[in-house]
Each structure stands twice: as C-alpha cells, then as structure tokens.
Amino acid sequence: MSFETTGIIRVEDLRKLGLMPSEARMRKGPVVIVECVQRIPCDACVFACPFGAIVKENINDIPKVDFNKCIGCGACVLRCPGLAIFVVDLSVGNGKALVTVPYEMLPRPRVGLRAELLGRDGSSLGYSRIVKVVESKDKTYAVTVEVDEKLAMEVRGIRVMGDV
Numbered sequence: 057m058s059f060e061t062t063g064i065i066r067v068e069d070l071r072k073l074g075l076m077p078s079e080a081r082m083r084k085g086p087v088v089i090v091e092c093v094q095r096i097p098c099d100a101c102v103f104a105c106p107f108g109a110i111v112k113e114n115i116n117d118i119p120k121v122d123f124n125k126c127i128g129c130g131a132c133v134l135r136c137p138g139l140a141i142f143v144v145d146l147s148v149g150n151g152k153a154l155v156t157v158p159y160e161m162l163p164r165p166r167v168g169l170r171a172e173l174l175g176r177d178g179s180s181l182g183y184s185r186i187v188k189v190v191e192s193k194d195k196t197y198a199v200t201v202e203v204d205e206k207l208a209m210e211v212r213g214i215r216v217m218g219d220v
C-alpha cells in the first residue's frame with residue numbers, strides 16, 4: 057500500500073522519488089535523507105543548505121537532492137517545519153550506523169542519555185544512547201544516535217529516556 061493510504065513512507069517510496077542516495081554514497085559518510093514526498097508550498101530546506109544540495113525549481117515541487125554536494129552537516133534537519141529531514145551515516149563500521157533525527161519534545165536531549173529508537177510507524181526498535189545534539193534557536197534539536205546498520209533507514213524518531 058502507498059504512503060498516501062498508510063501514512064508511512066517506505067524506502068521504496070524514497071527510491072522511486074529519487075530521494076535515496078546510493079549505498080556507495082551512504083558508506084562515504086553522513087548524507088541527508090529528505091523524506092518530503094508530497095507537493096507542498098515550502099522551501100525552507102533549500103535556503104537552509106549552505107552547499108546548494110537541495111533544490112526546488114518550483115516551491116510546490118518535491119525537493120531534489122544532489123547527494124554529492126551534501127556533506128551531511130544537518131543544518132537542514134533543524135530548519136524543516138515538517139520534521140521530514142534526517143541524516144544517515146554508514147561509514148561507522150562494525151555493523152553500526154549513525155542516524156540524526158529532528159526532535160521537539162521533552163525531556164531535552166543530552167549526549168549520553170538513553171533513547172528508545174522509534175520506527176517509521178512509531179513502534180519500538182530498541183534502545184541506544186545519544187551521541188550528539190545540536191540545538192536551533194527555536195528549540196528544534198538534531199539528535200544523533202548509533203544504531204545497528206540494518207536499522208539505519210528504519211529509525212526515524214526517538215523517545216528520550218534519561219540517564220538509566
């Protein structure tokens with residue numbers, strides 16, 4: 057079933073729309089995953105990227121990404137009002153990956169805190185610890201967690217647990 061029916065975006069949907077980087081690019085280092093799959097009048101991501109990696113010819117278009125220009129800095133993660141942008145890094149090794157997700161909830165995220173990993177449908181995919189937090193001036197956070205590599209394209213949210 058399509059995301060229009062389920063409300064859940066799948067990797068195949070991203071691939072069809074040209075929003076999936078190649079595996080080779082993902083293994084080179086952090087890269088953006090823009091999961092914005094419907095035509096909406098928004099272009100905050102275009103202006104957020106200092107490298108011109110995200111383009112919209114028309115404000116209503118689905119974003120196009122030049123994965124070779126993207127350095128995975130995460131600036132666009134903080135600026136997307138739809139919380140639809142993520143960064144994935146498969147260059148970590150040892151079967152691990154880093155995933156950066158947008159977060160606007162309490163408790164405030166902090167490096168070292170435990171986090172429940174949430175999948176595309178909101179279900180639990182296990183637990184990890186927060187390894188990096190970047191905060192924007194309007195209190196959106198870009199939170200990075202280490203996950204098993206096979207979950208890199210599945211973890212799309214976190215629940216911050218605390219110090220336990």
Ligand code: SF4
Pocket residue numbers: 087088104105106107108109110125126127128129130131132133143
């Ligand atoms: S992660 Fe950084 S370089 Fe990549 S598209 Fe976003 S703002 Fe641009």
Ligand code: SF4
Pocket residue numbers: 090091092098099100101102119135136137138139140141
């Ligand atoms: S800022 Fe977010 S919601 Fe707006 S066009 Fe870009 S990806 Fe889509």
